[in-house]
Amino acid sequence: MKPELPRPHSIVVGGTRGSGRALVRLLHGQGHAVSVVGLRSAPPERGLPNTRFVKADLADARRLPALCRSLVAWGGPLDSLFFFQRYRGGKDSWKGELDVSLTATKTMIEALSGSFLEGGARSVVAIGSVGGHLIAGEQPVGYHVGKAGLIQLVRFYAAALGPKGIRVNLVSPGTVVKEESRAFYAGSRKLQALYKRLIPLGRMGRAEEVAQAAEFLRGPKASFITGQNIVVDGGLSLLWQESLARKLTHS
Numbered sequence: 015m016k017p018e019l020p021r022p023h024s025i026v027v028g029g030t031r032g033s034g035r036a037l038v039r040l041l042h043g044q045g046h047a048v049s050v051v052g053l054r055s056a057p058p059e060r061g062l063p064n065t066r067f068v069k070a071d072l073a074d075a076r077r078l079p080a081l082c083r084s085l086v087a088w089g090g091p092l093d094s095l096f097f098f099q100r101y102r103g104g105k106d107s108w109k110g111e112l113d114v115s116l117t118a119t120k121t122m123i124e125a126l127s128g129s130f131l132e133g134g135a136r137s138v139v140a141i142g143s144v145g146g147h148l149i150a151g152e153q154p155v156g157y158h159v160g161k162a163g164l165i166q167l168v169r170f171y172a173a174a175l176g177p178k179g180i181r182v183n184l185v186s187p188g189t190v191v192k193e194e195s196r197a198f199y200a201g202s203r204k205l206q207a208l209y210k211r212l213i214p215l216g217r218m219g220r221a222e223e224v225a226q227a228a229e230f231l232r233g234p235k236a237s238f239i240t241g242q243n244i245v246v247d248g249g250l251s252l253l254w255q256e257s258l259a260r261k262l263t264h265s
């Protein structure tokens with residue numbers, strides 16, 4: 015069913031879990047019509063009015079222009095476009111990470127850059143990671159290269175699309191607690207105590223805080239900000255690794 019107009023129409027790619035899902039709730043609460051793209055799951059929010067869940071495999075770039083046309087046909091010209099996806103496949107992680115992080119983001123930005131509403135937010139926000147500039151031992155090389163590539167992809171499109179009034183930015187989180195992992199972290203006092211000591215702000219971040227940063231970059235208070243990367247990690251990546259190691263050793 016077509017949403018009632020006028021509602022700002024936002025697309026959240028990767029909005030079925032974690033921080034993307036938190037953003038879908040935030041935008042819905044602000045009266046947006048939200049198109050949500052995911053690979054497998056439709057979350058409980060699928061029953062929300064003016065919210066549409068679409069299953070699509072972002073790894074198949076050839077299908078993305080048609081996907082973009084169908085999203086605009088449903089919700090109308092775009093207010094804002096968000097990329098929260100992360101490759102979770104088990105096959106070729108190098109190809110998977112680059113296809114899903116970079117090629118899909120590039121293809122959809124290009125397919126949708128002519129579909130932003132005049133007078134809307136005209137904002138694109140992608141989600142990177144501190145793994146775009148630091149090495150996280152538990153993640154594969156493709157993750158790091160994909161996230162690093164997003165930093166420059168955002169800068170490129172910020173320059174290319176600036177003359178159309180489209181702003182393009184990145185949010186790079188550290189590890190955050192999301193609904194899906196809350197029980198795991200809540201069940202480990204040891205991990206909580208560790209993060210409290212490590213992170214300057216004294217706690218882990220939450221998926222909702224990544225969503226809020228993305229929403230800030232979309233909104234009017236960020237109207238002259240483009241091509242930027244905001245790190246959302248409570249200050250952890252400011253610290254020199256050697257100092258951290260010493261701190262833990264002298265406990």
Ligand SMILES: NC(=O)c1ccc[n+]([C@@H]2O[C@H](COP(=O)([O-])OP(=O)(O)OC[C@H]3O[C@@H](n4cnc5c(N)ncnc54)[C@H](OP(=O)(O)O)[C@@H]3O)[C@@H](O)[C@H]2O)c1
Nearest residue numbers: 028030031032033052053054055071072099100143189190
């Ligand atoms: N969680 C963290 O601590 C953390 C830390 C640093 C950076 N980040 C970044 O933050 C973003 C969100 O992460 P998250 O952990 O909150 O979410 P997540 O659980 O990794 O969810 C990923 C989303 O991407 C979708 N997706 C994955 N592969 C896809 C494909 N081939 N085609 C279409 N959709 C696909 C998933 O759809 P389905 O649910 O349908 O599979 C889901 O909606 C990611 O970019 C991640 O790298 C997260």
